[in-house]
Amino acid sequence: MNTAVRPSARRITALFGTVALVLAAAGCGGGTGSGSAGGKVTSITALDYYTDATEHAQWGERLSACGKAAGVTVEHRSVPGASLVPQVLRQASSRTLPDLLMLDNPDLQQIARTGALTPLDRYGIDADGYAEGIRSAGTYRGKVYGLAPTVSTVALFYNKDMLAEAGVAVPKTWDELRTAAARLTRPGRYGMAVDANATFEGTWQFLPFLWSNGGDEKRLDSPQAAQALQLWVDLVRSGSMSKSVLNWTQADVHDQFVAGRTAMMVNGPWRISAMDRTENLHWGVAPLPVRRLGQQLLTPLGGEVWAVPRNSSEARQRAAARVLACLNDPANMLALAEQYHTVPSRSSVASRYAERVPSMAAFVKSVQGARARTGELGVKWPRAATGIYTAVQAALTGEQTPEEALRHAQRIATGS
Amino acid sequence: MRSGSRPAPDGAARARLRARVSRWLFLLPALAHLSLFFGYPVVKNVVMSFQEYSVTTFYTGAAPFVGLRNYTTALSADAFWRALLTTVLFTAGSLAGQFVLGLALALFFHRRFPLGGLLRSLLLLPWLLPLVVSGTTWRWMLDTDSGVVNQALRDLHLLSSGIPWLTGTSEALVSVILVNVWVGIPFNTAILYGGLQDIPAHLYEAAKLDGAGRLASFRHVTWPLLRPVAGVVLVLGVVYTVKVLDIILVVTGGGPADATQTLATRSYQLSFQQFEFGRGAATGNVLVLVSLAFALVHLRADRRARNS
Numbered sequence: 001m002n003t004a005v006r007p008s009a010r011r012i013t014a015l016f017g018t019v020a021l022v023l024a025a026a027g028c029g030g031g032t033g034s035g036s037a038g039g040k041v042t043s044i045t046a047l048d049y050y051t052d053a054t055e056h057a058q059w060g061e062r063l064s065a066c067g068k069a070a071g072v073t074v075e076h077r078s079v080p081g082a083s084l085v086p087q088v089l090r091q092a093s094s095r096t097l098p099d100l101l102m103l104d105n106p107d108l109q110q111i112a113r114t115g116a117l118t119p120l121d122r123y124g125i126d127a128d129g130y131a132e133g134i135r136s137a138g139t140y141r142g143k144v145y146g147l148a149p150t151v152s153t154v155a156l157f158y159n160k161d162m163l164a165e166a167g168v169a170v171p172k173t174w175d176e177l178r179t180a181a182a183r184l185t186r187p188g189r190y191g192m193a194v195d196a197n198a199t200f201e202g203t204w205q206f207l208p209f210l211w212s213n214g215g216d217e218k219r220l221d222s223p224q225a226a227q228a229l230q231l232w233v234d235l236v237r238s239g240s241m242s243k244s245v246l247n248w249t250q251a252d253v254h255d256q257f258v259a260g261r262t263a264m265m266v267n268g269p270w271r272i273s274a275m276d277r278t279e280n281l282h283w284g285v286a287p288l289p290v291r292r293l294g295q296q297l298l299t300p301l302g303g304e305v306w307a308v309p310r311n312s313s314e315a316r317q318r319a320a321a322r323v324l325a326c327l328n329d330p331a332n333m334l335a336l337a338e339q340y341h342t343v344p345s346r347s348s349v350a351s352r353y354a355e356r357v358p359s360m361a362a363f364v365k366s367v368q369g370a371r372a373r374t375g376e377l378g379v380k381w382p383r384a385a386t387g388i389y390t391a392v393q394a395a396l397t398g399e400q401t402p403e404e405a406l407r408h409a410q411r412i413a414t415g416s
Numbered sequence: 417m418r419s420g421s422r423p424a425p426d427g428a429a430r431a432r433l434r435a436r437v438s439r440w441l442f443l444l445p446a447l448a449h450l451s452l453f454f455g456y457p458v459v460k461n462v463v464m465s466f467q468e469y470s471v472t473t474f475y476t477g478a479a480p481f482v483g484l485r486n487y488t489t490a491l492s493a494d495a496f497w498r499a500l501l502t503t504v505l506f507t508a509g510s511l512a513g514q515f516v517l518g519l520a521l522a523l524f525f526h527r528r529f530p531l532g533g534l535l536r537s538l539l540l541l542p543w544l545l546p547l548v549v550s551g552t553t554w555r556w557m558l559d560t561d562s563g564v565v566n567q568a569l570r571d572l573h574l575l576s577s578g579i580p581w582l583t584g585t586s587e588a589l590v591s592v593i594l595v596n597v598w599v600g601i602p603f604n605t606a607i608l609y610g611g612l613q614d615i616p617a618h619l620y621e622a623a624k625l626d627g628a629g630r631l632a633s634f635r636h637v638t639w640p641l642l643r644p645v646a647g648v649v650l651v652l653g654v655v656y657t658v659k660v661l662d663i664i665l666v667v668t669g670g671g672p673a674d675a676t677q678t679l680a681t682r683s684y685q686l687s688f689q690q691f692e693f694g695r696g697a698a699t700g701n702v703l704v705l706v707s708l709a710f711a712l713v714h715l716r717a718d719r720r721a722r723n724s
Contacts, residue, residue: 114475
């Protein structure tokens with residue numbers, strides 16, 4: 001969800017991330033929590049990127065409640081999204097990692113590779129009953145290192161009033177999407193909006209189109225990938241989508257939608273509470289269109305996994321694992337999902353949730369087939385991700401045809 | 417007083433020693449600061465560029481030595497040369513704009529007029545704003561459809577549609593240069609204004625007596641005397657501009673289609689998005705070398721100016 005959640009903040013905090021690492025070189029260390037090694041553990045530390053004031057407080061309460069059940073107090077800290085990985089690397093080198101660590105799911109394998117995390121099976125925690133996507137995101141070399149209580153993905157949001165006024169049905173195929181977007185476009189308003197930014201967030205939004213059409217990050221220069229990219233190019237060329245999508249973050253896309261400047265958009269459920277607060281906005285959500293009916297919709301999996309870093313005290317690790325297990329129990333999954341409009345990651349809990357909250361049904365359905373970004377390439381994913389957004393940018397600006405752009409992307413992905 | 421004259425040479429030697437030690441003691445804080453906060457990171461960066469430095473290194477500390485491989489892969493990529501060209505264009509464009517406008521403003525404020533001092537201090541405003549804040553504001557202002565810049569141009573009937581300031585591949589570089597010029601004007605104005613203050617007023621009077629007009633007195637009095645200061649401004653400008661990261665990252669993120677990707681943003685991307693710290697360091701070192709070259713030019717020009 002990170003790529004997803006606080007996007008414009010991402011770029012900005014990216015700068016602070018750099019600064020953080022520079023400071024790391026200068027050797028500024030951070031403190032660890034209390035609780036002596038060997039003796040009885042009374043408190044553990046937890047680190048995440050929920051910096052938003054309310055979110056931070058809500059997670060703080062949940063961690064405390066789980067800590068109470070595990071017999072420890074939890075010292076909870078949050079850092080901005082983009083500085084989390086630099087911070088973790090710094091703490092890894094100075095051996096000051098927190099006892100319980102949250103990571104955006106595509107980063108988990110990178111950190112697990114360093115050896116700084118402990119496999120969860122040694123605490124008797126397994127990923128049975130979890131949706132396949134999240135299980136693969138949390139797994140490195142056959143061992144589960146991280147588990148997410150809830151997951152999310154992207155879907156098609158639309159403005160009900162605008163669709164009704166234009167007499168357009170919710171598009172299910174790409175052709176329908178092209179027509180609908182064109183018919184919904186008016187002076188001062190576009191039919192469709194996506195995030196085609198030169199960041200991993202842009203990649204994340206393109207993935208459902210790439211994957212559902214049979215495209216694959218292992219081979220980006222395929223005709224299927226070119227068709228997907230052609231769809232975005234067509235939308236911009238025909239004027240149904242602003243060329244500014246090249247520079248929009250997911251938050252910008254949301255703002256355009258809420259301001260009535262676009263009739264449809266690709267976005268995630270974490271926007272729902274803000275949309276609900278907007279007066280006179282009647283929005284609906286549907287699974288993203290596929291090229292032709294019958295194709296299986298494949299969306300990228302978003303969500304944060306929790307992991308237990310390696311440290312000198314076995315007792316602390318066990319306490320942290322108990323808190324992790326508690327966060328991932330069905331009751332907490334349901335509560336978190338309702339709180340943040342996400343989807344419980346255990347399939348059985350998810351179907352119960354879909355019955356209870358029908359408005360989330362589109363997401364529950366999409367998430368079942370959601371694929372982890374690191375599922376295929378693992379730690380090599382960042383290169384492919386860079387290739388993909390570079391291709392999207394080159395094609396949408398008209399610098400290259402989709403085919404040329406994707407051939408170039410493939411070269412970036414394989415590092416040749 | 418005999419005993420007083422005997423130890424004189426001894427005392428002088430001790431005094432000399434003490435002077436020498438105290439000289440070094442005065443230098444010590446600066447040396448410690450330099451080696452800790454400049455020397456160490458630079459050395460570390462150089463070492464890193466010869467290693468395979470990955471995320472794993474942070475935990476295990478193991479970074480295999482790979483010789484020049486990071487440099488060969490970094491330098492053989494097309495993207496590197498494109499980024500180098502963009503860096504050159506960005507730097508040259510920014511400097512030209514900043515310097516010309518900065519000099520014009522400095523000359524303007526050099527003349528006395530009511531509220532001149534107040535206006536001059538307001539001019540420093542861009543300098544006081546955090547770059548992330550001004551960058552984000554510029555990003556909104558330059559939006560093709562809803563940005564205030566295009567809106568104003570449309571209202572003035574200068575154009576019918578909108579200029580894709582940030583989303584056109586050729587326009588984006590111009591836009592980030594414009595933003596960077598805006599950021600750099602206060603620095604140029606402040607330093608050049610200082611330089612103008614140092615030019616003795618009687619030279620202008622003499623020039624006037626000789627019948628020199630405004631243009632002639634600028635050419636023959638102001639410019640020759642301002643040249644050392646102008647040199648400093650330009651060289652520092654190069655050093656400040658080649659490494660600009662925040663503005664580009666906030667305004668365009670290096671896009672669209674790498675049109676605003678400079679060596680600085682590329683190095684950042686390699687290190688912090690792709691976690692290839694070795695290649696990122698190698699790219700960064702090229703930047704350090706460019707800055708170093710200009711710093712040497714600056715030092716030499718400075719020395720020559722002082723000798724002449």
